[in-house]
Structure formats: structure tokens, C-alpha cells
Amino acid sequence: MTNPAVRDLLARSNRLGANPATTNYAGGNTSAKGTGTDPVTGQATRLLWVKGSGGDLGTLTEQGLAVLRLDRLRSLADVYPGVAREDEMVAAFDYCLHGRGGAAPSIDTAMHGLVEVAHVDHLHPDAGIAIATAADGPELTRTIFGDRVLWVPWRRPGFQLGLDIAAVQRANPQAIGVILGGHGITAWGATSAECEAHSMEIITTAARYLAEHARPDPLGALAHGPLPARERHARAAALLPVLRGLASTDRAQVGHYTDSDVVLDFVGRERMPEVAARGTSCPDHFLRTKVRPMVLDLPPTAGLAETVERLTELHAAYRDDYRAYYERYAGPDSPPMRGADPAIVLLPGVGMVSFGADKQTARVAGEFYVNAINVMRGAEALSTYAPIDEAEKFRIEYWALEEAKLQRMPRPKPLATRxxxxxxxxxxxxxxxxxxxxxxxxxxxxxxxxxxxxxxxxxxxxxxxxxxxxxxxxxxxxxxxxxxxxxxxxxxxxxxxxxxxxxxxxxxxxxxxxxxxxxxxxxxxxxxxxxxxxxxxxxxxxxxxxxxxxxxxxxxxxxxxxxxxxxxxxxxxxxxxxxxxxxxxxxxxxxxxxxxxxxxxxxxxxxxxxxxxxxxxxxxxxxxxxxxxxxxxxxxxxxxxxxxxxxxxxxxxxxxxxxxxxxxxxxxxxxxxxxx
Known part of the structure; x- marks a missing residue:
């Protein structure tokens, strides 16, 4: 029989994960603390149920939860070796598992276990990340939320971030959550319903403030309006095979074409190239979209042959830039460069093409970039979009833990990408x-x-x-x-x-x-x-x-x-x-x-x-x-x-x-x- 705390957690997770403006596919995590039975002693023991690594909130089931002994997890704080060695703590989570432990614990497990409140949500809502990536994010957080929501400066996900959030929560009993600089939000509550209500309060309050205080046209005037639908789709169909061939230089990719209103507006804006060049900020975004997109710098009315030639030139330049980015930050222990081709290509007047190892991966990359567009527009509407710096992006993109996750993925089938x-x-x-x-x-x-x-x-x-x-x-x-x-x-x-x-x-x-x-x-x-x-x-x-x-x-x-x-x-x-x-x-x-x-x-x-x-x-x-x-x-x-x-x-x-x-x-x- 499912534990009531687990039942409520799954229902809350599925509701939160159903809205892409609340959190992204396979992004964010939720948790609940409660009482279970120790299978050895038969005694009651405090447990943490938390979304496991790689799961998706919208479709989360009990099999997707990691289950840990709360006392053992919190005892890890006593042996924590510091930020320089915090990655070692992920392996230590295995010693805290309850029984078989369910799904593999994610890097965010500490955030959920160390906060001394029964229910915790960590989400990546567009409105919340817009505040988190604004140049004056701390001031905006105080203005919008007072002392009800606090600011936590950027820190790479991990054990130290869990300690930071727990310290803020203990010192501020009136707070319902935090804005995580450059990243997202975390909220908590004594009950599952209260936690969900606090998450939604942070999101809706941020969205309402954006709607009421945003300056008009934060990305500049519309320089390139969208082509009519029939002409736009014909243009996309002519360019997609060329782009797919270019984006498959290192390994074959599947493409996904998006010409939603939000994308067409963004790619046509005067300041789009400048803002897009700053790259995405939330780790869940840039792990799927790469640090920045490839942007076509020709109008949609340019000749097809000229456009193809320019895309080929831009692709070569993108590869050179990405290789230089890798070489700037790679150390002796860094994983090999995974590929220098773009995951996102922006085409004024036509839309966006996203690439991945399969259709779902390509589609999700495009969805994440739509979230990033909303974040960039929101931050620029209130302040200046200021994502985390490149060195931090590299640390996450080529994180040993991320590499280990990739190595665990099943071997592709014979016709994958075909x-x-x-x-x-x-x-x-x-x-x-x-x-x-x-x-x-x-x-x-x-x-x-x-x-x-x-x-x-x-x-x-x-x-x-x-x-x-x-x-x-x-x-x-x-x-x-x-x-x-x-x-x-x-x-x-x-x-x-x-x-x-x-x-x-x-x-x-x-x-x-x-x-x-x-x-x-x-x-x-x-x-x-x-x-x-x-x-x-x-x-x-x-x-x-x-x-x-x-x-x-x-x-x-x-x-x-x-x-x-x-x-x-x-x-x-x-x-x-x-x-x-x-x-x-x-x-x-x-x-x-x-x-x-x-x-x-x-x-x-x-x-x-x-x-x-x-x-x-x-x-x-x-x-x-x-x-x-x-x-x-x-x-x-x-x-x-x-x-x-x-x-x-x-x-x-x-x-x-x-x-x-x-x-x-x-x-x-x-x-x-x-x-x-």
C-alpha cells in the first residue's frame, strides 16, 4: 500500500510538471519526508522520498523516486569535505538508501534532505528564472517578495547548495522559499498542499510583477517579421536538410522545427543576436541547448543559395568558437569535447531548428530554448539579462557527474538517428x-x-x-x-x-x-x-x-x-x-x-x-x-x-x-x- 506522503508527493509532482512554464521536461525535483518501517528492525524510521535522477515530474511514478534514510543523509553534513570535494557526496548517498533505494539519487538530493521542512519543491519556472538572471536579482527579489522569499547567490547544484538553502530556511522561519541566482526557485511547506501553494505563489507573484512592470519591446523593434505560413514552411523545408547535415558533422542528429509565435517574435527582434549570444543560464537549459545558439544573420528574403552559403560559413565559425570555449576551460581531468555542432539554430522570419540524438531529445531542446526565450525577455523587461558566466557553464556541461550520467545511457539502436x-x-x-x-x-x-x-x-x-x-x-x-x-x-x-x-x-x-x-x-x-x-x-x-x-x-x-x-x-x-x-x-x-x-x-x-x-x-x-x-x-x-x-x-x-x-x-x- 502506497504511503500517504508518497501518494501526495506524486500527485503534486504530476500537477507541477504538467505546465512547461512551471518547470521543464525532466527538470526540477520534488520531495516529501515521512515515516516508514525499517525492514531489518521493524521499527519506524524517518525517510526522504525525492524524484530520482533523470525522471520527469509530469509523468513521475513511485518507481521514479529515490528513498533514503533521513538520519543517515543528514549525518553526511558531519563528514562533508568541502566544496572542492563535494562531488564525492553523490556516491555517499548510496549509503543512505532505504532498502533497495528506488531510483538513483540526483545531485539535488541534499537540497531536499537538509531543509528541515517536510515537503520541498525545486522548479525552473520562466518567471522565476527571469528574476534569477536579472543583473539586479537580489534587489528585485526583495522588492517583489519582501522577506517571504530570499535570494541565494549562484552556486553549482550540489551538497553545498543544499547546506546554503537549509541555512537560509533555518534563519528565516517566515520564508516560504528562495530564488536561486541564475538557476530557479526552491519552495517548502509543512504539508504537500502548502508546499505546492508556496511554489505557485512564488511563480504567480513573479509573473504578475513581470506583467505589471515590464518595459515594452525589451528586445528592440521587430526587424524581421515572419514569412507567411506557406512560404515559411517551404523555406524551412529547403533549409532543414542543409542544417541537419551541418549539425551532424560530429554525429548524426534528428531535427525539430518550431515556428510558434514566441519563437517567431524572438528571432525577428532587433536585439535578438546580442541577447542570444549571452547564452542560456539555468543548467537544465544549457545542458540541452548548449551555451549559445547559432544565429543566421540574413533576412528571410535573402536568396536560398546565399542563405545556404552563409549558414555553412556560420557553422564553421560556430565550431571554431565552441572548440575555443572548450579549450579555455578544459583541465587535465575534463571529459573529451562531446561535439562542436549547434543544438539550436535561429532563423529570422522562419523559426528555430533544434537537434538531438532522437526526436524527443531534439523537441525537448527546442522547448527548453522557448523557456530560455521567456527568461531572456523577462529579465530584459525588468533589468538586464545576466546569465551565469561561461566558466560556470563549462563546469556543469563537462561535469564528471554529468559525464557519468551520459555513460550510463543505453547503447543506441542500429537505426538511431535515421x-x-x-x-x-x-x-x-x-x-x-x-x-x-x-x-x-x-x-x-x-x-x-x-x-x-x-x-x-x-x-x-x-x-x-x-x-x-x-x-x-x-x-x-x-x-x-x-x-x-x-x-x-x-x-x-x-x-x-x-x-x-x-x-x-x-x-x-x-x-x-x-x-x-x-x-x-x-x-x-x-x-x-x-x-x-x-x-x-x-x-x-x-x-x-x-x-x-x-x-x-x-x-x-x-x-x-x-x-x-x-x-x-x-x-x-x-x-x-x-x-x-x-x-x-x-x-x-x-x-x-x-x-x-x-x-x-x-x-x-x-x-x-x-x-x-x-x-x-x-x-x-x-x-x-x-x-x-x-x-x-x-x-x-x-x-x-x-x-x-x-x-x-x-x-x-x-x-x-x-x-x-x-x-x-x-x-x-x-x-x-x-x-x-
Whole structure:
């Protein structure tokens, strides 16, 4: 049975974490002190429950809490070796755990355990950080809160900060919390409800003061208004592949595009470059956004070629600056430089692009920078934005404890950072391919003429951080171009293209009409050409290589009866593989094909009438068609959609890095379809 203190703590945490203006995703922490039972003695003992390292308040569960013996935790103050060795205290927390201890204790555990009040919240609200980063933050804190909220000067999170806050709380029994210079807020209360009320009082009071006393246009006049939405998105889609390629110089990244009103206003302001150059301040911000963004210094009306050239120059300068920043502060024991590419790129009139190791990381980085925008604007509206200095940022960014956290992260999946576009992904082979690629770490764009089917598959895979659905008739040139733009806007680019959309009509030569011929060639031959051409534009612009895989067919080389239009269209696709492999190899793009035998079960094509037609051709009941196909193979096995998906994965996961122009049979062994 859940302890009442824990139940109240989780409910409070989830409410506080639901609002990004209150605290950021995976940022801040909450705690409660209460009584539990010592499993050895059976005696009551005082415990601390606190959000563990890496958790998120909005989705926090009991499994995400660290549980510590309060007496042992507070005894650490007696053996504390001082600021120079305070990182050692994190390891000491393990000796204070209660039972198995739950989640790993975070660096902020001391803040919660040493404050002698039952409930504590540490949050990163925009309004609170605006006060915390103002040049006259101590004076503003006194003006806004009197002696109800006190100022604690900047100190890196750790044991000493916990001691500082506890000392302020003991000396000021009337206080409900503190503003942490350059960082955020901490509040406390005798009950969970009182603690939450005190947190919200600090946040709402700060926000109200900002609203009532802010000077107009603190970031200057609007120098570059946003482009109209259609033009803005087209511009973003043209620039994103270039930016993603640049931002992936050290390691491949996924992108996230943001053009919210707050971002468009910020990137267009006259003083934006100057203020943005000061960098973010709250550790939770700059750990995800880097110390400062890369800022385009051209108007949104500049020519595309000029803009691309300038972005390339700015990226080179950014890398040089970041390397110099690292070398200024790195010591003999510093971790190696993790990468010099920007995490945030600001584009006047267009918006913001954020990058990360996966879509969620990229999206969250963008969300954190939106919080930072609110902080910068708020601080400038009352005073001068004065973030913590660069040396302190470096100490946190390259903190040994932060490095240890990164080293604990699971190894990336084989297709991590890859962005896949699958045509005909709403059913059958396409659905199986989309699921397999996502399971192996890829972001997937599921396209299908049946928009509802595509939406269903994207939802099955896991939603917009993993998969998005885009309606697409591959015979429509404009729709193909629009689908590729949508893919770029969703994830920053495209790396892996699966030309799978198809259909078939089983008719003899004399029964095949020109309409039958045109339909099958429009979908498979022309459609795959259109998709390959549009995605190749992105692949070339990114400069990151990539894969195009055609789901062809054994019928591309095997001559069966009553199959003229389908077989000829598949043969066209098969030769496209060879032609494109020859043309795109110079760009590091590999083009290969998979040749399945008839896939009956789970196939959209067979369910649409093709199965009945082929069964009639071979004189078997339709429900026995899969068995019939299996029995004519060397392995006597039926081919299913998942087997074709396995072939796509094998071609794209990296082990066949030197293979292009290849067709892989996935037909259980059809001798007549052997490649030669």
C-alpha cells in the first residue's frame, strides 16, 4: 500500500510538471519526508522520498523516486569535505538508501534532505528564472517578495547548495522559499498542499510583477517579421536538410522545427543576436541547448543559395568558437569535447531548428530554448539579462557527474538517428517495414493513399516522436513533393526511403487494357521514380549518405502467366535500383531492392482481389494460396510481411555498408527467380 506522503508527493509532482512554464521536461525535483518501517528492525524510521535522477515530474511514478534514510543523509553534513570535494557526496548517498533505494539519487538530493521542512519543491519556472538572471536579482527579489522569499547567490547544484538553502530556511522561519541566482526557485511547506501553494505563489507573484512592470519591446523593434505560413514552411523545408547535415558533422542528429509565435517574435527582434549570444543560464537549459545558439544573420528574403552559403560559413565559425570555449576551460581531468555542432539554430522570419540524438531529445531542446526565450525577455523587461558566466557553464556541461550520467545511457539502436519514409505503409509489407524500422531506432514517416490506415500505423508505432502519418498518392507529383516536405519538417530530413507502394491486376495479355497497364506503371514505376527523385534532393542536400530500398518482386525476373503489366512494372523498378545505384553512389547513397515471393497473409494487394485472381490462375482455393506458394519454393516456407521487413533492415542497418545495386530475394527459394 502506497504511503500517504508518497501518494501526495506524486500527485503534486504530476500537477507541477504538467505546465512547461512551471518547470521543464525532466527538470526540477520534488520531495516529501515521512515515516516508514525499517525492514531489518521493524521499527519506524524517518525517510526522504525525492524524484530520482533523470525522471520527469509530469509523468513521475513511485518507481521514479529515490528513498533514503533521513538520519543517515543528514549525518553526511558531519563528514562533508568541502566544496572542492563535494562531488564525492553523490556516491555517499548510496549509503543512505532505504532498502533497495528506488531510483538513483540526483545531485539535488541534499537540497531536499537538509531543509528541515517536510515537503520541498525545486522548479525552473520562466518567471522565476527571469528574476534569477536579472543583473539586479537580489534587489528585485526583495522588492517583489519582501522577506517571504530570499535570494541565494549562484552556486553549482550540489551538497553545498543544499547546506546554503537549509541555512537560509533555518534563519528565516517566515520564508516560504528562495530564488536561486541564475538557476530557479526552491519552495517548502509543512504539508504537500502548502508546499505546492508556496511554489505557485512564488511563480504567480513573479509573473504578475513581470506583467505589471515590464518595459515594452525589451528586445528592440521587430526587424524581421515572419514569412507567411506557406512560404515559411517551404523555406524551412529547403533549409532543414542543409542544417541537419551541418549539425551532424560530429554525429548524426534528428531535427525539430518550431515556428510558434514566441519563437517567431524572438528571432525577428532587433536585439535578438546580442541577447542570444549571452547564452542560456539555468543548467537544465544549457545542458540541452548548449551555451549559445547559432544565429543566421540574413533576412528571410535573402536568396536560398546565399542563405545556404552563409549558414555553412556560420557553422564553421560556430565550431571554431565552441572548440575555443572548450579549450579555455578544459583541465587535465575534463571529459573529451562531446561535439562542436549547434543544438539550436535561429532563423529570422522562419523559426528555430533544434537537434538531438532522437526526436524527443531534439523537441525537448527546442522547448527548453522557448523557456530560455521567456527568461531572456523577462529579465530584459525588468533589468538586464545576466546569465551565469561561461566558466560556470563549462563546469556543469563537462561535469564528471554529468559525464557519468551520459555513460550510463543505453547503447543506441542500429537505426538511431535515421529518418525513414515508407510508401504504402498503411498495411501489409509497408506496415511491417515501418514497425521494424521504428523498433530498430528509426523515426518513420508512414505514407499511404489511405490516410486513416497511415494514421493507425503511426499510432501503433508510438506517436509523433517516433512516427508520423502523411497521406500520399505516389502517382501525384505534387503530393510526392508535399510528402517529402512534411517528412523534413517532422524530423529534419530523410535518410532511408522504402519504395513499397504497389497494386496488381492479374490479367492475360489480351485482357489487359491500356488503363490496367497505365495504373500499375503509374503506381510502381512512375511512383517510385517520383519518390526517389524528391527524396534524393534531400539526401544530396544533407550530405549524409542514405539508403533507398525498392520492394520489387520475384516477378521482376520470373515470368508467370497472366501478369504482363505487374511483371513489367516490377522489372522497371528492378532496373531503377541499378540506375540509381550508379548515379547516387557519388553522394554516399546506396540503392538496393528486395524481391519477395507472393505475400498472401497480411497483404493489402492480395486482400484487394489479386489473391482471388492468382488462386484462379493456379487452380487452388484462395485460402490455400499461401500454402501453394510455399510448396513451390525450395524451403517450403510461406513468405510473410515481416520477412520482407527483415530484408529491408538487413540492407540498411550498417553491416552491408559497401553494398549497392543489389536485389535480395526473400522468396524462400524460387529457382526460376534466381539472379544471374
Amino acid at each position: 529518418i525513414a519514409l515508407v510508401t504504402g505503409g498503411g498495411s501489409g509489407i509497408g506496415r511491417a517495414v515501418a514497425h521494424r524500422l521504428a523498433a530498430e531506432g528509426a523515426c518513420v514517416v508512414v505514407t499511404d493513399r489511405d490516410a486513416a490506415a497511415a494514421e493507425t500505423v503511426a499510432a501503433e508505432i508510438g506517436g509523433p516522436d517516433v512516427a508520423v502519418a502523411v497521406p500520399l498518392d505516389v502517382t501525384d507529383e505534387a503530393q510526392v513533393a508535399a510528402a517529402v516536405r512534411a517528412s523534413v519538417l517532422a524530423f529534419g530530413g530523410v535518410d532511408l526511403v522504402v519504395n513499397n507502394a504497389g497494386l496488381s491486376l492479374s490479367k492475360s495479355l489480351l485482357e489487359t487494357t491500356t488503363g490496367d497497364w497505365d495504373l500499375q506503371h503509374d503506381v510502381m514505376a512512375r511512383g517510385s521514380f517520383l519518390v526517389a527523385r524528391e527524396t534524393a534532393r534531400v539526401l544530396v542536400a544533407q550530405g549524409m549518405g542514405g539508403d533507398i530500398v525498392y520492394i520489387a518482386s520475384k516477378n521482376a525476373v520470373f515470368a508467370g502467366p497472366n501478369n504482363i503489366a505487374y511483371g513489367a512494372a516490377k522489372a522497371d523498378q528492378a532496373h531503377q535500383v541499378r540506375l540509381l545505384a550508379a548515379e547516387l553512389g557519388a553522394h554516399g547513397v546506396r540503392v538496393n531492392g528486395v524481391n519477395p515471393d507472393g505475400v498472401v497473409r497480411g497483404s493489402g494487394i492480395f486482400a484487394g482481389g489479386w489473391g482471388a485472381d492468382r488462386a484462379a490462375v493456379y487452380g487452388v482455393p484462395e485460402e490455400k494460396l499461401g500454402e501453394f506458394y510455399a510448396q513451390r519454393t525450395l524451403l517450403k516456407r510461406e513468405v510473410l510481411p515481416v520477412h520482407v521487413a527483415n530484408g529491408v533492415f538487413a540492407l540498411t542497418a550498417g553491416d552491408l555498408s559497401h553494398t549497392t545495386g543489389l536485389h535480395v530475394p526473400v522468396d524462400a527459394g524460387v529457382a526460376a527467380a534466381f539472379l544471374r
